[in-house]
Amino acid sequence: MSTQVTTAFVNQFSSNVSMLSQQMGSLLRGTVDVESVTGEKAFFDQVGEAAAVARASRHSDTPLVETPHSRRMVSLTTYEWADLIDDADKVRMLVDPTSSYARAAAAAIGRAMDDVVIDALGGTAKTGKDGTTSTTFPSGQKIAHASGGLTIAKLVSAKKLLDAQSVDPSIKRYIVVSPEQIEDLLNNTTVTSSDFNTVKALVQGDINTFVGFEFIVSNRLKDDGTSRLCYAWAQDGVKLAVGKDVMARIDERSDKSYSTQVYYCATFGSTRMEEDKVVEIACNE
Numbered sequence: 001m002s003t004q005v006t007t008a009f010v011n012q013f014s015s016n017v018s019m020l021s022q023q024m025g026s027l028l029r030g031t032v033d034v035e036s037v038t039g040e041k042a043f044f045d046q047v048g049e050a051a052a053v054a055r056a057s058r059h060s061d062t063p064l065v066e067t068p069h070s071r072r073m074v075s076l077t078t079y080e081w082a083d084l085i086d087d088a089d090k091v092r093m094l095v096d097p098t099s100s101y102a103r104a105a106a107a108a109i110g111r112a113m114d115d116v117v118i119d120a121l122g123g124t125a126k127t128g129k130d131g132t133t134s135t136t137f138p139s140g141q142k143i144a145h146a147s148g149g150l151t152i153a154k155l156v157s158a159k160k161l162l163d164a165q166s167v168d169p170s171i172k173r174y175i176v177v178s179p180e181q182i183e184d185l186l187n188n189t190t191v192t193s194s195d196f197n198t199v200k201a202l203v204q205g206d207i208n209t210f211v212g213f214e215f216i217v218s219n220r221l222k223d224d225g226t227s228r229l230c231y232a233w234a235q236d237g238v239k240l241a242v243g244k245d246v247m248a249r250i251d252e253r254s255d256k257s258y259s260t261q262v263y264y265c266a267t268f269g270s271t272r273m274e275e276d277k278v279v280e281i282a283c284n285e
Contacts, residue, residue, distance in 0.1 A: 015246075025110025027216050028117040031174040032238040032270070042074045042241040043131065046273065073131025074241040074269040079112040081105045086259040105248075105264040113240070113268060114220050118176070120238055120270035121231040122280050138275050145227040145282035149184035150177060155211050158232040158279040165276035167234050175213040175232040178221050180285045185210070227282040237277025243267035 035044075046069065053063040083101060125135045141161060143154050155175075162173065208215060213232055222229050244267040253261045272278055 025106040026113040026117075027110070027218050028114045028176065029110075029240060031172075031176075031214075031216060031233075031235060032117060032240045033236050033273075034240045034242060036245070037074075037076070037241045037243055039243070040076055041131065042076065042243075042269070044072045044074070044239055044241075044271070044273065046070045046072065070127060071129065071131070072239070072271045072273055073126040073128075074239065074271045075126070076241060076243045076267050076269040077116075078244070078265055078267045079109055080263070080265040081108040082261060082263040084253065084256055084259040084261050086257070101262055105262070109264065109266050111220065113266075114218060116268060116270045117238060117240060118218075118220055118222070118231070120272050121176075121233060121278055122229060123272070125272045125275075135275070137272070137278070137280065141275055141278060142280045143282065145284045148284055150181035150230065150281065150283045151184065152188060152190060152211075154281050154283070155213065155232075158281055159211050159213070161279050162232070162234060162277065167237075167277050169212070172235045173213050173232065174216055174235065175230065175281075176216040176218050176221065177230045177283075178219060178228055178285070179217060180228065181230060181283055182215070182217055184283070223285075224282070227284050230281040230283055232279040232281060234277040237272065237274050238270060239273050240270045241268060243269075 035042075047067060050065045050067045053065060081104070083104070085101070122137050124137070127133045127135045143157050143161075146154075158175070159173075163169070167173075244265070247265050249261075249263040251261050251263070252258050
């Protein structure tokens, strides 16, 4: 069996899992800024707003404007997936991108990546020169559950919060919800009406966009005990730092009756870049 586990074989499996991870693994990877980094920690600098100064007189001194700077820190974590295969035919299947092992590895790492992004959306960000300052999610960016599920009013409020902070409307906006929130909206005639939304909601029972947000349906959202916490954000409001995108190994394990071990790992972390670009929406279920 060891003759089948060549470098090309491992590379093909790694390529398959990498492709699947991007296509069907993580739901949220494509909704945030992704950057390749090195090291256990990564720092991302931010430049704040500065005001232009009116010229006071002809040939006046050039004004020096203090442009505010800040930075965010991301700690990277390695996530692993492994399984043992004791059948030579199944080992040969690993080069098939549709194999159950490749899909399982991609799905596992995708779920871990989604969890990291969701934690970053509403969690505590590490800020400052050395990343030692904790910046919690502000209450002003939270929409209370108001004893109800996801409503049009909450979506409009989320849009208003982003617009009020002058978030660039040309940057894509997303909202991640659970199936329960989709049901809430599909029971609303305004959302399902072709006068207000795409026909997709009518024909397929699906919602792709509404009030400028592209919908992502996930079962990974947290429940705070009273409601489901959904998030709306602008794409550049969250950063996903990827240290090691794909590393796969396929080896015989002499301690496991010479079964073949399939191993896959990836290293990444995430942070919220700007509080003004993220909104938390609490929804009763």
